[in-house]
Amino acid sequence: MHSVSQLVNKKINNNKYMAAVKEFSVEEKLSSLVRLQKIDCKLDEVQILKGELPMEVKDLEDEIEGLHARQTRVEEEINGIQEFIQQKKDGITEAKALIAKYEKQSDNVKNNREFEAINKEIEMQQLEEKLCEKHIKDATEEIGDKARALEIAKKAVATKENNLSGKKSELEKIISETEKEEKHYNKDAGAARSHVDERLLTSYDRIRKNYRNGLAVVPVERDSCGGCFHAIPPQKQSEIKLRKKVMVCENCGRILVDADLHDTVEVK
Numbered sequence: 001m002h003s004v005s006q007l008v009n010k011k012i013n014n015n016k017y018m019a020a021v022k023e024f025s026v027e028e029k030l031s032s033l034v035r036l037q038k039i040d041c042k043l044d045e046v047q048i049l050k051g052e053l054p055m056e057v058k059d060l061e062d063e064i065e066g067l068h069a070r071q072t073r074v075e076e077e078i079n080g081i082q083e084f085i086q087q088k089k090d091g092i093t094e095a096k097a098l099i100a101k102y103e104k105q106s107d108n109v110k111n112n113r114e115f116e117a118i119n120k121e122i123e124m125q126q127l128e129e130k131l132c133e134k135h136i137k138d139a140t141e142e143i144g145d146k147a148r149a150l151e152i153a154k155k156a157v158a159t160k161e162n163n164l165s166g167k168k169s170e171l172e173k174i175i176s177e178t179e180k181e182e183k184h185y186n187k188d189a190g191a192a193r194s195h196v197d198e199r200l201l202t203s204y205d206r207i208r209k210n211y212r213n214g215l216a217v218v219p220v221e222r223d224s225c226g227g228c229f230h231a232i233p234p235q236k237q238s239e240i241k242l243r244k245k246v247m248v249c250e251n252c253g254r255i256l257v258d259a260d261l262h263d264t265v266e267v268k
Helices: 006-022 026-049 053-106 112-193 198-210 236-244 259-264
Strands: 219-220 257-258
Touching: 006 259, 026 198, 026 219, 026 257, 026 259, 053 112, 198 257, 219 259, 236 257, 257 259
Parallel strands: 219 257
Antiparallel strands: none
16 A cells, blocks of 8 residues: 555656657657658768668678679698698609508518519509699699689679779768758657657658658648649648648648648758
């Protein structure tokens, strides 16, 4: 059970909270939405100025990363082949040593059976030597192919990195030129958003995403919607001018405001 004093304090706190939360009229909300729309259009212009550069920079970075990975893989493959060649060279050395050993043993054979056995061992080592030489020849040719592929990859990386450097410089220049302006508009957009309730903002953001030009709030011009140019009935136009409730275009779903309200809101 709450005491009387606790209930009184709770009521006082609630009243203070309600007083702190300012209720905005529909007209104030619509003005803030128009301001927000105009600010967002300015921010869109900044993004258009940047164009495809951010995406191009990202794509180039991904391509360079892929080329570096390919280059590393080819280098590892070349190292593996070189190790294989060394193994085969060691195999030739070993085969020659065994041949020399068996030839020396053949001088002291006691019968034809021992002579044939030694000759067979010599032939086996000679075949092993030839097989190792063939493996070395094939592997050396493969290294040549890999080396050419590596050179192509290195040139591709150099070209891409040069392009990336140019794109980054261009993008950084645009960012430095528009940074102050962008910060200013983002601050203003935050202020405008604080004058509109969350549900209306959610609708505004959703409508903006639905259209390439980003227009969610449009004026009624020449008896038509400023977004899709669908005709607006006179009765609805009268209601829009009263600014007593949020009205939307039946055709495109954009939020409609009267031209006077739209023109009075300025964004510096």
